[in-house]
Amino acid sequence: MAPLLQVDNISVSFDGFKAINKLSFEIGETELRAIIGPNGAGKTTFMDIVTGLTRPDSGDVRWLGTNMSLLKQSESQIAQLGIGRKFQKPTTFEAQTVHENLLMSLANNRNPFAVLAYRRSPRDEDRIASIAQQINLAESLDRFAGELSHGQKQWLEIGMLLAQDPKLLLVDEPAAGMTASERDVTVALLKELACIRSVVVVEHDMEFIRELDCRVTVLHEGAVLAEGSMDFVTADKQVIDVYLGR
Numbered sequence: 001m002a003p004l005l006q007v008d009n010i011s012v013s014f015d016g017f018k019a020i021n022k023l024s025f026e027i028g029e030t031e032l033r034a035i036i037g038p039n040g041a042g043k044t045t046f047m048d049i050v051t052g053l054t055r056p057d058s059g060d061v062r063w064l065g066t067n068m069s070l071l072k073q074s075e076s077q078i079a080q081l082g083i084g085r086k087f088q089k090p091t092t093f094e095a096q097t098v099h100e101n102l103l104m105s106l107a108n109n110r111n112p113f114a115v116l117a118y119r120r121s122p123r124d125e126d127r128i129a130s131i132a133q134q135i136n137l138a139e140s141l142d143r144f145a146g147e148l149s150h151g152q153k154q155w156l157e158i159g160m161l162l163a164q165d166p167k168l169l170l171v172d173e174p175a176a177g178m179t180a181s182e183r184d185v186t187v188a189l190l191k192e193l194a195c196i197r198s199v200v201v202v203e204h205d206m207e208f209i210r211e212l213d214c215r216v217t218v219l220h221e222g223a224v225l226a227e228g229s230m231d232f233v234t235a236d237k238q239v240i241d242v243y244l245g246r
Helices: 043-050 075-081 098-105 112-116 122-134 150-162 180-193 206-212 230-234 237-244
Strands: 005-014 017-027 032-036 058-063 083-086 168-172 198-202 215-220 223-228
Touching: 005 043, 017 043, 017 058, 017 223, 032 043, 032 206, 043 168, 043 198, 075 083, 083 150, 098 122, 098 150, 122 150, 150 168, 150 180, 180 198, 180 206, 206 230, 215 230, 215 237, 223 230, 223 237, 230 237
Parallel strands: 032 198, 032 215, 083 168, 168 198
Antiparallel strands: 005 017, 005 058, 215 223
């Protein structure tokens, strides 16, 4: 089966610092993948390249097992192709309700002016209710986003991405600032999402990654240092030396 996302020998430098150094790896369809590594390993830059925020100096990023290069697409075009990104700090509309946040994110209704003139349709309401149930906010649809806990805001942002029907979700440090119970819910949510789409999780919390029970890619100095199960990579001497031993 062709990979959903293929990163092929990409490199990028900033003021002489090589943030990504001939990085190559693949993400399969309906795969849950974790990416770990020390600060400066290239994790954020990798996501910036995939989403069109940063252009590499060389290499390519191909989509859907074809010769379609994401490097020839704009940020908005990449989002429309089905790649969604959740940043570490939740970006929700805090003065709007959970329902309104999800409504503004629906693939057919992103314009705020359309929301003002919106007339409830059974199809949209069913979709919002389904997403809210999935992200554990079904009882909070009428609450303002600013009233939610940090973990709930993370779930809401994931829900806003789900409203756009992405094929690939890039999730940056979802466990940061969460309570133990919120972490458990988030682990279950990410596993569920990966049943029908690909999910890439960048995270420093090793216990959270272990609970995800997925393939792990370790980055170091902009390249893949090790890849495999959590037990495999944590037993790797190089990983211990450059990351786990710190």
